Amino acid sequence: MTQTITADTQNRLQWSLFSLRLGVFVVMLMWTLDKFVNPGHSARIFEHFYGISGSTDIVAYVLGALQLILVLAFMAGVKKRVTYGLIFLMHGASTLSSYAQYIDGFNNLLFFAAWPMWAACFALYLLREQDVKFTVK
Numbered sequence: 001m002t003q004t005i006t007a008d009t010q011n012r013l014q015w016s017l018f019s020l021r022l023g024v025f026v027v028m029l030m031w032t033l034d035k036f037v038n039p040g041h042s043a044r045i046f047e048h049f050y051g052i053s054g055s056t057d058i059v060a061y062v063l064g065a066l067q068l069i070l071v072l073a074f075m076a077g078v079k080k081r082v083t084y085g086l087i088f089l090m091h092g093a094s095t096l097s098s099y100a101q102y103i104d105g106f107n108n109l110l111f112f113a114a115w116p117m118w119a120a121c122f123a124l125y126l127l128r129e130q131d132v133k134f135t136v137k
Helices: 007-037 039-050 057-076 080-097 099-103 109-126
Strands: none
Touching: 007 039, 007 057, 007 080, 007 109, 039 057, 039 080, 057 080, 080 109, 099 109
């Protein structure tokens, strides 16, 4: 059965998707900027959560630059299948790599905020064709 979507519903959907994209962008931008402002923090995160040791400031800067390009392209709605997909996968890896914090949940409550954000990334990926508000055509 085909349902028709009213202009009002379409407008609400577009604003909802834009607000999700903006929210995800703000978080991802802060994590990206952290690589430039405090590259040592990035090295500690790579080691603690991903088991990757020996990261240097240069590695943080390069990853930060690549991530900045991705995050800006995501916010602009460029190549949505790729950018939204990569954001979903990156945030998913980050969320799942924090499994130890979920075991001791009451001492790590902020880590649980990653789950609704990951759900937002998933919703954006699934509805990427409808997410057109303030995107590059």
